[in-house]
Amino acid sequence: MFFKTVEQEQRYNEIGQLADKFAKRAQKYDQEGSFPVENINELKQAGYTTLTLPTEFGGKGATLYEFVLLHERLAQGCGSTALSIGWHVGIILDLATTRPWPKDKYAAVMAKVNEHALLNRAATEAQTGSPTRGGKPQTTVIKEHNYWRISGRKIFTTMAPVLDFFLVSAAIDGDDKIGEFLIPRDTQGVRIEETWNSIAMRATESHDLILEDVKIDEDHLLEIVSARPKQKANGWLLHIPACYLGIAQAASHYAIKFASSYQPNSLNHTIIELPNVQRQIGEMELELKHARHFLLSVADKWDQLEDKTITIPDLAAVKHVVTNTTIKIVDKAMRIVGARSLSENSPLQRYYRDVRAGLHNPPMDDATLHLLAQSAITSFTDKVEKKQG
Ligand SMILES: Cc1cc2nc3c(=O)[nH]c(=O)nc-3n(C[C@H](O)[C@H](O)[C@H](O)COP(=O)(O)OP(=O)(O)OC[C@H]3O[C@@H](n4cnc5c(N)ncnc54)[C@H](O)[C@@H]3O)c2cc1C
Numbered sequence: 001m002f003f004k005t006v007e008q009e010q011r012y013n014e015i016g017q018l019a020d021k022f023a024k025r026a027q028k029y030d031q032e033g034s035f036p037v038e039n040i041n042e043l044k045q046a047g048y049t050t051l052t053l054p055t056e057f058g059g060k061g062a063t064l065y066e067f068v069l070l071h072e073r074l075a076q077g078c079g080s081t082a083l084s085i086g087w088h089v090g091i092i093l094d095l096a097t098t099r100p101w102p103k104d105k106y107a108a109v110m111a112k113v114n115e116h117a118l119l120n121r122a123a124t125e126a127q128t129g130s131p132t133r134g135g136k137p138q139t140t141v142i143k144e145h146n147y148w149r150i151s152g153r154k155i156f157t158t159m160a161p162v163l164d165f166f167l168v169s170a171a172i173d174g175d176d177k178i179g180e181f182l183i184p185r186d187t188q189g190v191r192i193e194e195t196w197n198s199i200a201m202r203a204t205e206s207h208d209l210i211l212e213d214v215k216i217d218e219d220h221l222l223e224i225v226s227a228r229p230k231q232k233a234n235g236w237l238l239h240i241p242a243c244y245l246g247i248a249q250a251a252s253h254y255a256i257k258f259a260s261s262y263q264p265n266s267l268n269h270t271i272i273e274l275p276n277v278q279r280q281i282g283e284m285e286l287e288l289k290h291a292r293h294f295l296l297s298v299a300d301k302w303d304q305l306e307d308k309t310i311t312i313p314d315l316a317a318v319k320h321v322v323t324n325t326t327i328k329i330v331d332k333a334m335r336i337v338g339a340r341s342l343s344e345n346s347p348l349q350r351y352y353r354d355v356r357a358g359l360h361n362p363p364m365d366d367a368t369l370h371l372l373a374q375s376a377i378t379s380f381t382d383k384v385e386k387k388q389g
Contacts, residue, residue, distance in 0.1 A: 019077030075246025080203030086239035233308035241322035323358030
């Protein structure tokens with residue numbers, strides 16, 4: 001296995017037990033399109049929401065490697081639960097590494113996180129599409145005396161039913177700057193509109209966040225962010241491929257279990273003995289290994305390197321390879337199972353819908369290919385220039 005310490009193995013096993021429990025509830029939450037509050041509460045009790053919180057604030061200070069390892073296991077149980085909590089645990093890791101906020105504010109919010117508060121970024125808007133493409137938020141903020149007034153609408157706010165804090169990007173009025181603001185849920189003028197009707201990741205309840213003339217203290221401006229941010233080594237975003245990999249692993253397990261017990265009367269053995277079924281199982285396993293080793297090796301590299309910017313092309317490549325691979329794995333699992341995979345009672349049809357969402361989480365495939373092309377061209381040009389002296 002991939003454990004580096006005994007503690008990692010223990011935590012992995014604990015998360016595994018929860019994941020197996022969540023797997024039994026996943027169909028219900030998916031069909032209802034309701035948020036798995038029960039799962040999130042159990043993850044809080046198990047300490048998963050403080051996994052990457054630095055030890056100085058009471059957390060476990062886990063590395064990216066450990067986060068990704070555990071997160072994949074969690075997603076084997078329930079993809080929506082994993083994607084939801086992944087944003088929170090990932091953002092906590094990002095903040096721990098980059099410390100971009102004023103010290104006092106950071107310490108105050110992390111103290112709340114240690115008491116089980118949950119946060120997520122609400123960055124996407126209908127007019128901007130993916131914020132990674134550099135669109136300017138239509139959410140605006142005006143400074144008045146010693147407070148801010150903020151208005152706008154965000155879409156795709158995952159975990160909307162249970163978030164305690166929203167990290168909201170907004171254009172600062174009369175300025176070209178964009179700020180990220182901390183908005184506590186109970187602030188007047190904050191409300192959720194239940195718009196989430198996606199066929200994928202249905203239980204994430206990624207609704208619209210509406211901000212109507214919300215008044216917040218001036219120290220709730222966390223940082224000034226650029227509309228076209230410098231490429232950052234966003235290791236924390238590896239929770240996304242880890243989540244989809246877990247779903248693909250669950251699909252593979254399901255198909256193998258099915259093939260081990262399904263025996264049509266045209267055969268005197270189960271279909272697991274058929275060469276074409278074994279070939280597809282072999283292909284799934286090859287793809288799972290490829291994806292998992294790539295994911296964990298880049299996570300490990302990110303943890304080890306002082307200059308994390310070196311990992312930027314690798315991080316994007318991992319997300320591309322893993323998310324696209326998981327779509328292929330689920331497809332193969334469904335071919336093994338046959339038409340029964342399309343039953344509403346089969347988890348495979350949920351996995352099939354859920355892995356599609358990976359394509360639309362950042363970074364997007366076209367941006368990754370562009371980045372990789374630039375990186376390959378630059379490194380080739382550098383080599384030629386060095387040779388020429
Ligand atoms: C399950 C799920 C959960 C999510 N959770 C959150 C969350 O918690 N918080 C949050 O803020 N967001 C969240 N998102 C939103 C996500 O990060 C993206 O912003 C969203 O999916 C929109 O991406 P898009 O690629 O469809 O949009 P767009 O960027 O609008 O792209 C749509 C199409 O237009 C093209 N396109 C648009 N602009 C450009 C451009 N400038 N250059 C080239 N091509 C362009 C794209 O290639 C694509 O073909 C979530 C999304 C999903 C699916």
